[in-house]
Amino acid sequence: MIKLLKEALEYLRQGTSDDYKVNRMRPPGAVDERRFMALCIRCNRCLEVCPYHSIVRAGFGTKIGTPYVYSESKGCYLCMACCRLCPTGALDRALNNPEHVRMGKAKIDPRICYSHLFLEHDVLPDESLTKIGALCNTCYNVCPLKDAAILLKDNLYPVVTDACVGCGICVERCPTRPTRAIHVIPTGMGRVDEAGFYFRKAQSHFEKSRSSGGQQADQTLSGEKLLDQKFKIDASGKQPTFEFLMKSLHL
Numbered sequence: 144m145i146k147l148l149k150e151a152l153e154y155l156r157q158g159t160s161d162d163y164k165v166n167r168m169r170p171p172g173a174v175d176e177r178r179f180m181a182l183c184i185r186c187n188r189c190l191e192v193c194p195y196h197s198i199v200r201a202g203f204g205t206k207i208g209t210p211y212v213y214s215e216s217k218g219c220y221l222c223m224a225c226c227r228l229c230p231t232g233a234l235d236r237a238l239n240n241p242e243h244v245r246m247g248k249a250k251i252d253p254r255i256c257y258s259h260l261f262l263e264h265d266v267l268p269d270e271s272l273t274k275i276g277a278l279c280n281t282c283y284n285v286c287p288l289k290d291a292a293i294l295l296k297d298n299l300y301p302v303v304t305d306a307c308v309g310c311g312i313c314v315e316r317c318p319t320r321p322t323r324a325i326h327v328i329p330t331g332m333g334r335v336d337e338a339g340f341y342f343r344k345a346q347s348h349f350e351k352s353r354s355s356g357g358q359q360a361d362q363t364l365s366g367e368k369l370l371d372q373k374f375k376i377d378a379s380g381k382q383p384t385f386e387f388l389m390k391s392l393h394l
């Protein structure tokens with residue numbers, strides 16, 4: 144029952160519009176969004192292997208949508224396990240250096256960041272002092288690439304750099320509510336022109352992918368080979384049906 148309520152809550156959070164969404168990123172190593180939508184077979188392996196339970200699925204329930212990380216609930220801890228297990232190349236198996244991950248880039252909102260408010264504007268935000276003190280800098284302290292991806296300007300307040308990999312741990316831990324003072328702008332996800340996040344658009348993506356199948360890299364599968372591979376995969380102890388995919392491809 145609690146699981147169902149959580150899923151319903153996340154479904155509502157996903158929203159139904161095509162608005163740009165922050166803090167929703169593909170797992171590390173995801174190929175560009177169009178190819179990702181064609182290659183990801185929703186086999187669940189990345190979700191199952193993730194030791195931090197960072198990956199969830201789009202759509203209601205756990206059986207339909209593609210995987211993504213919702214950093215307001217849980218960031219990616221860059222262990223790289225999901226990349227290694229992806230069977231179709233939707234996540235780059237060769238990616239093993241966390242510094243080369245590009246899930247997105249974090250951006251701080253100085254209007255609500257406790258540290259920026261206190262130091263730049265000499266404002267003490269409501270309740271913040273009693274909870275955490277004025278110099279928060281939580282994002283800096285939790286960043287796995289501290290002093291590269293995020294710096295403390297003047298040794299006092301956080302500034303994100305281009306080395307940020309978009310893991311979203313800073314978003315997860317940022318204490319401001321109801322809105323986080325730091326967000327990850329995702330790479331190739333949740334954008335109107337790419338729309339991969341929304342599983343309801345998967346059909347058009349599959350069609351586009353089929354018509355541009357020749358552009359896919361050698362290590363990825365397509366057409367009959369991809370379908371053959373899908374039928375061989377046993378992700379949860381029993382054979383998946385891939386009904387959604389088959390319907391999408393009009394097979």
Ligand code: SF4
Binds near residue numbers: 171189194195198
């Ligand atoms: S890299 Fe590790 S922590 Fe991040 S989503 Fe993949 S399995 Fe989870």
Ligand code: SF4
Binds near residue numbers: 280281
């Ligand atoms: S964790 Fe949030 S409030 Fe704290 S310094 Fe970072 S962005 Fe600002």
Ligand code: SF4
Binds near residue numbers: 293
């Ligand atoms: S600033 Fe650090 S913790 Fe935040 S998304 Fe970038 S790499 Fe991850």
